[in-house]
Amino acid sequence: MTARNEPARMLVVWCPDWPAVAAIAVAGAAPAGPAAVFSANRVVACTEAARAGGVRRGLRRREAESRCPGLAVFAADGGRDARLFENVAQAVEDLVVGLEVVRPGLLAVPVAGAAGYYGGEHRLAERLLDRVAADAGVECQIGVSEGLFAAILAARRGVFVEPGQAAEFLATLPITELDQPGADRAELVGLLVRLGLRTLGAFAALGERDVTARFGRDGVLAHRLARGRSDRPPLRRRPPxxxxxxxxxxxxxxxxxxxxxxxxxxxxxxxxxxxxxxxxxxxxxxxxxxxxxxxxxxxxxxxxxxxxxxxxxxxxxxxxxxxxxxxxxxxxxxxxxxxxxxxxxxxGRSLQLGLWRGGDPASGADPDEATERAGRAFARVQGLLGPDGVCTPLFDGGRDPAARIRLVPWGDSREPVTPPEATWPGRLPSPSPATVLDPPLPVQVEDEQGRPVGCTSRKRLTAPPHRLRVAGGPPRRITAWAGPWPVTSGRRATGPHQARLQLLLGGEGDAPPEAVLALCSGTESPQWMVEGRYD
Incomplete structure (x- = not known):
């Protein structure tokens, strides 16, 4: 496991000046006119026309009105902003699953699966822009980058940051970008400016230990953002x-x-x-x-x-x-x-550093065309059937073939639970069967006289196997066999009379020769199951 902390690639939809846009829509005012939203008598959002008249965030109302005569004034209302933004969120959710509202006017979605389905990030962005304009009647900007912070800044500039280039994209941006709405970093940013750190790149160049000692927890979070990493550890336990x-x-x-x-x-x-x-x-x-x-x-x-x-x-x-x-x-x-x-x-009271999670295998850096088509198909079927509707096999650790193959939902992390190369006492020797039957197929195994073959407490067969019979089918002659191998779990056997064998069945009639993996249980009334077939 690597110690890198790579945030997921995100697509952000940003509706500029949303509090002002929502206020104008509710009031029925002219959408192109100058308007500003105030909280505690200071500007928190304004339209492009108001900015052209000299209005800026943080200005007092009297000064804003003196700079821009005819300024429409509105009070801040988070409920109004969220209520109207639901139309935008619904329009995006019609095309992409996994939507997360950061705040009214700003939402994010994981880009990997959706981009594969729609044929790339730029095509996905075009679809989203058209859908939001048609259904919600508002304009928006879209940006893509690793990590939510970088993706937000990319959306404000309408750019798509190349994979792995988030830190380079952030390096030249002003340090004031750390003070995003809701982050409450004005005091930290002011201190960094007074120390001569004017860009995110200059702040990112500092050592993490020095940042921790000087600026504390809030400084560590901001330092992660400046370096293009996640503001929080990306691997968190699932809440009970x-x-x-x-x-x-x-x-x-x-x-x-x-x-x-x-x-x-x-x-x-x-x-x-x-x-x-x-x-x-x-x-x-x-x-x-x-x-x-x-x-x-x-x-x-x-x-x-x-x-x-x-x-x-x-x-x-x-x-x-x-x-x-x-x-x-x-x-x-x-x-x-x-x-x-x-x-x-x-x-709640601490910040864990350096936690890492592997990337999404469904979003490889340079997949070929066939892989992209398959990924889009899987994502579409997964959207119809649910996350567990499309699974891919993962080679994992274990003693028997069924335990060594684990089905992983498409898009989930494919880290093995146990190392496949680890030593497993009682593991079935190679080769493994190409097909594992689920559930196993009940059969009967007989000796040359037609008597059932069983397994003793010493894991030995009561007689050489001669015929294998499937219920309702003709008997198959066993031409060769290997084993038995005891079935174990850890250091102890799972039962006193259980073992596996590899059986080679001769070709009879239309049936070609076939090799199978069989499990034998018991001596007096033995039960046989075919667990897999070999190619």
Whole structure:
């Protein structure tokens, strides 16, 4: 296992100035006019026309209005932004699975499978741009890179970063890019600027130990981003089912104000359950079931571990997005069941360094055309049948042929659970059968006098095998055999009368000669099973 920390390749869809776009849409104002959204009397978002008039983020309202006469002023409203952004998320989800909403106006999807299905990253981006414009009526930009941070900055510039070039892409960007909305890194960025670190590349050149000693946990996270790596360890344990929070509603939940009230208590309970185990949520799944059985779901990705208020906000935003969607897109009945699932968790009070996960074998760096076509077909079938509907075999460690082959869902990590080359006492000698039967085929094995052949407690046959008979079929003559080999599990045998043999069956009639692997159990009433066939 390597120590590298390679983030997954992500595609980010970014709707510029989304708070302002959403506010204008709700108010019915002119979309091309100057407008700005304010929070605590400061600009948090503005349109291109407002920027042309001198308005910038962080300006006080009085100064913004003095710079740009005729500026339309709106108050910040996270619920409004999330509600309208649901249309964009739905348009993207119609084409790509695995969508994660980073915040209203910004969403990310893993690019490997979807790009293979649509014929490449650029074709996928073209489809997404057309679908969002047609279904949601808004313009967006798309960027692709390794890691969410680099992909976000690529989307803001509308570029596709070549695989393995994320660090080079980030190196020339200003250090102020670390202070993304919701990250709360203004103080850290100000300190780095005062120290003379003006670019991400200059910050990335520092040693990780020096960064840890000088800037602490927040500095380590930012340093990872500047180096083009994941901001968190990419391999996290799967949360146990009991950490999920499920709430039933009677009568059904159909009003936004009721959803906002309940979201606060749900967020506090959800966060308390995780905190009691020393965990924090970084990817939150919100799943709902309506009175008519409709299934709704959305995953929210978070730059920092969620606080109780952060959980409540996302639950409230998502409920608003579902309940106030456009006619035809909203559910036909109220919500009767709401479930919060911690899709990804990290330690609540510590940061683990240097954790690594292998890459996706379905997204090789330079696959040939046949592999790409196969990957697109697998992804399409997997979308119809589910993640476990398409599996590929993996050679793993074990004693018998069935145990040495493990089926892995397409796109999952193909790391062996146990080393195939490790020493396994009692392993069946080579060659292994080309076909492993599941389930095994029951047969009868007889000696030359027609008596059943069994296996003694010393793992020896009671007589030389002469004929093999399948139920309902003619007998096959055994021309040669090898074994028996005891069936063991660790240092002890699994049973006192169990062994395997390789049998060579002669050709009779239309049946050609055939070699099989057979398992014998018992002496008095022996049971035989054909487990595999050799080519």
């Amino acid at each position: 089912p009991e950490l999920s929070l499920t709430e039933a509603f009677d009568p059904p939940l159909a009003r936004v104000d009721v959803a906002a009230f309940l979201a606060k208590s749900l967020g506090a309970r959800f966060h308390a359950t995780l905190a009691a185990r020393g965990l924090a949520c970084t990817r939150l799944g919100v799943y709902a079931t309506t009175e008519h059985g409709e299934q709704l779901g959305r995953v929210w990705r978070c730059a920092e571990p969620l606080t109780p208020q952060g959980v409540a906000d996302r639950v409230r935003w998502q409920c608003e997005g579902w309940l106030q969607a456009a006619p035809g897109a909203r559910p036909s009945a109220g919500v009767t069941r709401l479930q919060l699932v911690p899709e990804e968790t990290v330690e």
